[in-house]
Amino acid sequence: MKRIAREVLGEDYASRLWRRVEFIGDIALIRTPLGMDPRDLKPLAEELIRRLPYVKSVWAAIPGVLGEYRLRRHVWLAGEERSETIYREHGCLFRVDINKVYVSPSLNYEHIRVARLVKPGEVVVNMFAGAGLFSIIIAKYSKPRLVYSIDINPHAYNYMVENIELNKVKGVVEPILGDAKRVIEEKLVGVADRVLMPYPELALEYLPYALKALRDTRRWIHIYLHVYTGKNEHWRIKAKSIIEDKLRELGAKYSVENIRKIRNIGPRTHQVVGDVSIINK
Numbered sequence: 359m360k361r362i363a364r365e366v367l368g369e370d371y372a373s374r375l376w377r378r379v380e381f382i383g384d385i386a387l388i389r390t391p392l393g394m395d396p397r398d399l400k401p402l403a404e405e406l407i408r409r410l411p412y413v414k415s416v417w418a419a420i421p422g423v424l425g426e427y428r429l430r431r432h433v434w435l436a437g438e439e440r441s442e443t444i445y446r447e448h449g450c451l452f453r454v455d456i457n458k459v460y461v462s463p464s465l466n467y468e469h470i471r472v473a474r475l476v477k478p479g480e481v482v483v484n485m486f487a488g489a490g491l492f493s494i495i496i497a498k499y500s501k502p503r504l505v506y507s508i509d510i511n512p513h514a515y516n517y518m519v520e521n522i523e524l525n526k527v528k529g530v531v532e533p534i535l536g537d538a539k540r541v542i543e544e545k546l547v548g549v550a551d552r553v554l555m556p557y558p559e560l561a562l563e564y565l566p567y568a569l570k571a572l573r574d575t576r577r578w579i580h581i582y583l584h585v586y587t588g589k590n591e592h593w594r595i596k597a598k599s600i601i602e603d604k605l606r607e608l609g610a611k612y613s614v615e616n617i618r619k620i621r622n623i624g625p626r627t628h629q630v631v632g633d634v635s636i637i638n639k
């Protein structure tokens with residue numbers, strides 16, 4: 359990829375594009391570096407189509423994620439002008455439209471890591487499920503009794519329904535369209551052994567509802583956060599104190615068992631996950 363970029367765009371541009379291409383099914387996504395016009399990437403996109411037979415469509419992603427559905431803006435560059443594809447992860451298939459639902463290969467390891475923690479017979483609530491990746495991979499790799507899989511974006515919900523069929527996990531993953539807060543209050547109080555909160559922007563605000571969804575004792579919450587660190591701060595210590603402060607404020611008894619960095623998302627900005635054992639709520 360770097361070689362193709364160097365040949366087409368020259369050394370300077372190529373060095374700025376390194377590690378900036380993601381493959382989602384047969385779609386290649388080039389993350390446009392700040393200050394660069396996405397149309398300048400067209401020659402590279404055409405070359406990718408010419409040289410990589412498995413790539414059928416190339417889009418540029420504009421920096422940032424927008425709105426409550428967490429969508430990225432994309433500009434079509436080359437190949438078929440199509441934004442829907444089948445994305446494969448851990449042997450599962452996911453139909454997604456990159457312009458209509460959030461999907462990111464950066465969560466690839468996280469999906470299987472959490473799936474492996476789920477014990478047979480567990481009831482899981484996934485508060486921010488997108489097109490169903492965590493929920494379906496959990497259903498395939500562990501033996502949960504039920505995974506309630508909530509998303510507020512109707513497109514994400516529709517793809518989730520289709521992906522449940524596609525992966526033959528109907529009856530194990532229950533798709534729900536709505537605001538996780540309201541869905542939990544209306545029908546999921548005290549049902550869960552484990553709650554997933556894979557949406558950093560709402561995780562702290564919605565933590566009281568995650569606690570409500572849990573059964574009484576010894577349960578798990580996986581909370582995803584964006585953590586900003588100052589000069590002498592360490593991301594792990596900062597993340598732990600953010601989670602602990604919030605749980606203390608909510609009156610829960612807890613133990614933060616593990617904190618892991620998923621990736622850096624900017625200067626001194628880290629996407630992390632905390633695995634929290636809730637001893638009593």
Ligand SMILES: C[S@@+](CC[C@H](N)C(=O)[O-])C[C@H]1O[C@@H](n2cnc3c(N)ncnc32)[C@H](O)[C@@H]1O
Nearest residue numbers: 427460486487488491509510511537538556557
């Ligand atoms: C970061 S994405 C989730 C990614 C997904 N879990 C995955 O593994 O691919 C966050 C999701 O939360 C959904 N969302 C935003 N606000 C919500 C709310 N109040 N209730 C439920 N879902 C919400 C968005 O539509 C989006 O699909």
